[in-house]
Amino acid sequence: MVFTTGMTGYQETLTDPSFAGQVITFTFPHVGNVGTNVEDLETTTPAARGLILRADITDPANWRSAKHLDSWLKANNIVGLCGVDTRALTRRIRAKGAPNGVIVNAPDGAFDLPALWGKAAGWPGLEGMDLARDVTCAQTYSWDETEWSLRGGYGRQAKPRFHVVAVDFGAKRNILRCLAETGCKVTVLPAEATAEQVLALEPDGVFLSNGPGDPAATGTYAVPMIQGVIKSGKPLFGICLGHQMLGLALGAKTFKMDTGHRGANHPVKDLETGKVEITSQNHGFVVDEKSLPAGVKVTHRSLFDGSVEGIAVDGKPVFSVQYHPEASPGPQDAHYLFERFVGLMEKRG
Numbered sequence: 001m002v003f004t005t006g007m008t009g010y011q012e013t014l015t016d017p018s019f020a021g022q023v024i025t026f027t028f029p030h031v032g033n034v035g036t037n038v039e040d041l042e043t044t045t046p047a048a049r050g051l052i053l054r055a056d057i058t059d060p061a062n063w064r065s066a067k068h069l070d071s072w073l074k075a076n077n078i079v080g081l082c083g084v085d086t087r088a089l090t091r092r093i094r095a096k097g098a099p100n101g102v103i104v105n106a107p108d109g110a111f112d113l114p115a116l117w118g119k120a121a122g123w124p125g126l127e128g129m130d131l132a133r134d135v136t137c138a139q140t141y142s143w144d145e146t147e148w149s150l151r152g153g154y155g156r157q158a159k160p161r162f163h164v165v166a167v168d169f170g171a172k173r174n175i176l177r178c179l180a181e182t183g184c185k186v187t188v189l190p191a192e193a194t195a196e197q198v199l200a201l202e203p204d205g206v207f208l209s210n211g212p213g214d215p216a217a218t219g220t221y222a223v224p225m226i227q228g229v230i231k232s233g234k235p236l237f238g239i240c241l242g243h244q245m246l247g248l249a250l251g252a253k254t255f256k257m258d259t260g261h262r263g264a265n266h267p268v269k270d271l272e273t274g275k276v277e278i279t280s281q282n283h284g285f286v287v288d289e290k291s292l293p294a295g296v297k298v299t300h301r302s303l304f305d306g307s308v309e310g311i312a313v314d315g316k317p318v319f320s321v322q323y324h325p326e327a328s329p330g331p332q333d334a335h336y337l338f339e340r341f342v343g344l345m346e347k348r349g
């Protein structure tokens, strides 16, 4: 059970593959007011296990709405509970860490609470779980949709200037859109791709996506791939799970946070410029700063708890962030990171 404090973008949140295995509590009480549509999906098969709401689902009143959130949830097999004291639940999660939970439907009121409790308590939790394998793409594909083309843009788009291989650990679509928007032709590879497979496509740069589960578990196969890419000297950019696994590939450690960061208003400081960005976040694991080897610097830091929000390797075109520059939902303060990645590819010629 986790909570998110984002006040908008429930459909993007519910379809973010990084929520696999988790039930989402929305601290914002009125959810459903803009309905659902086909453009705001971050993946076609939502991976979140359920949602908890304060108020009943609000009726949609928005020109983009194609379906009531209630029917969309039913169509997508996502179970939800309304009428829950989400403030109390959030305080519980914040005070004692994310607990295991079950959502039960017992119309006759008869259910065996101790047995259910035992079932929830017996769930091993996200630590040690490789969930990227469940949500990655089945095969290689190419991506060229941008925000602009999605919204019915007309005319010709600028020709892509760089070829990026994106390794999909549960990628959000808007990341791929942002890469395409910044001038990249994107080839998406399944999570278990090897360095040889990635480099055989002769990319100008390599991208490591977000994704669910424990970075250490997915890292068992992703870390050797990442190390191979670093050795090649190609520009490398990672987001969230991609960032955590880059940390592992460089020799650092990750650990599970008590509560995690989930919301759309997390202040992060860029330590180079001193500028503060308001960021979108969704993570429960984090890179352990103490374990970072020499030659790897912390570039961004959370102003909520001081944790590592970005790293870069000295003298190499390799960097990553813990938060979500693609927003979706959330503010777009950090979009410059996509340009930074393209800048690194430009520099290499």
Ligand SMILES: NC(=O)CC[C@H](N)C(=O)O
Binding pocket: 018, 209, 210, 211, 212, 213, 214, 215, 239, 240, 241, 242, 282, 283, 284, 285, 286
């Ligand atoms: N959004 C993500 O990529 C999440 C990464 C990882 N599964 C975590 O919870 O920390």
